[in-house]
Amino acid sequence: MKKSVVFLSLLFTLATSTLFAQNDSCHLRISVLTCAPGEELYSTFGHCAIRVTDSSTRQDLTFNYGTFNFDDPDFYTNFLLGKQLFSLSVSDFSYFMPEYVEEHRTVTEQVLNLSCAEKQRIFDALKENYLPQNRYYKYDFFFDNCTTRIEGLLKNNVAGYHIPNPIVPPGTTFRKLIHNYLDKGGEPWSKLGIDILLGSKIDKLTTTEDAQFLPDYLRKGIDSAVTPAQPHGIVLRTTNIYEGQAPGMPQGKYVPLIIFSVFALVVLVLSPMTSRPARMVVRIADTLLLYLTGLAGIMLLFMWFGTDHLICRNNFNLLWALPTNFIAAFFIWKKPSWVRKYFLAAALIQIVTLVGWWAWPQQLNIALVPIVIVLAFRYIQLAKNK
Incomplete structure (x- = not known):
């Protein structure tokens, strides 16, 4: 060859x-x-x-x-x-x-x-x-x-x-341009990762x-x-x-949205249940959500302030990827009074994030909507439960 x-x-x-x-x-x-x-x-x-x-x-x-x-x-x-x-x-x-x-x-x-x-x-x-x-x-x-x-x-x-x-065309942003290529290339997870990592600078016309x-x-x-x-x-x-080969039709554009939606649905359905297995699954989900979103937030802060990547600054994904979640995760089982107040504040932030989803100066990936919904719901439940 x-x-x-x-x-x-x-x-x-x-x-x-x-x-x-x-x-x-x-x-x-x-x-x-x-x-x-x-x-x-x-x-x-x-x-x-x-x-x-x-x-x-x-x-x-x-x-x-x-x-x-x-x-x-x-x-x-x-x-x-x-x-x-x-x-x-x-x-x-x-x-x-x-x-x-x-x-x-x-x-x-x-x-x-x-x-x-x-x-x-x-x-x-x-x-x-x-x-x-x-x-x-x-x-x-x-x-x-x-x-x-x-x-x-x-x-x-x-x-x-x-x-x-x-x-x-009018209204084209840097993000929309790269989305076109990632969609054609069948890269939904790369698209999600890029949307999380890169801030509002690439949303300018x-x-x-x-x-x-x-x-x-x-x-x-x-x-x-x-x-x-x-x-x-x-x-x-x-x-x-x-003359190369024409690319085939990409598949799986909405895979992240589907997977996150299924995860959110399972957590939302199990949350009201009082059986021990259901409560254990929900607690594990809460712990994972707090640790992972906290780590994601820490990474975004590092990319913003600790690197030369200008395109990683002013990142509105920090509205859901709260760096402080990593600390709150250590207290999720005991829940002192300050943690319950923290969860109420975090729930309010998620609600505001959802209400203004299409108004923020940064285009947030649609696959994250189920995650933000389940975060808001679980924050409220964690703040209420002793």
Whole structure:
């Protein structure tokens, strides 16, 4: 399989290089490669890179701003703290393609209709970025990633580059954009985790520039981009240099909501029962709810104040993930008077959270509604019972 993938990549290189030699008066050709989303979570949103073909040196290079080192012993720590460095890497185009061919992911190429001077400026900027002192940057999924770097490269080196028309519908937020990909990729639990972890910053409306943190929207932006020299568009041609398989229909979009609803229903049904097994199940559920929501709240506070992740700040999930629940869990069996007052206050917070669910400046995941309902009910019961 791998030998056939490499062979196909070499064919792509030969065919596109021949086409370039026949159609471009400059010795440089600049194109943007957009790779379709993959099955793994890290590839759910796709990828993009810059391709530079130089007929004078017969080089066919791919510049990739999305390179990182999994073998770095501090990789996961730095990623958690928002300090992970990504880098610009350069490889021959024939080494870029095999991964996407093997994973059956479509790769689209937009050949840019630029002046020779603009092409040379982009190539020089890429070489400058690749210098050891320049190639590393602190990665930010929404505001500084492999896609936004390419957008900045074009804006800074193509005279008068701008996108006259919107590329996202009115009312689109960062969260809605990533929801589209997570839904299509069949990632309901990842969607829930992201919705819990990321705060209200990603619920602001996106502009045309903002939306281009995603590869598909960078491609749309480039399709719409014009310059004074190219008022009808800067894309000379667009081709699928590899046609992958269309993804199947995703399943299980509402699995978290269903599971949480069943859990909440069981707890609500058992709560009025006085039998010993029912009371034991409810007590175990109460303990788990307090510990888990408390730990979740502590984690959210850490991501807000203890890391460089700006998108984890101002997180309204702290309305239900109360960090203080972790302390209250230790007193659930004895329930001193202050704990009963605490549960009354916590119940009030849950009720307010539910009433204002659609009004908060942060879109909370619908799967959490059953959890908030059962929390409110159990807080009231815990406050009443001695």
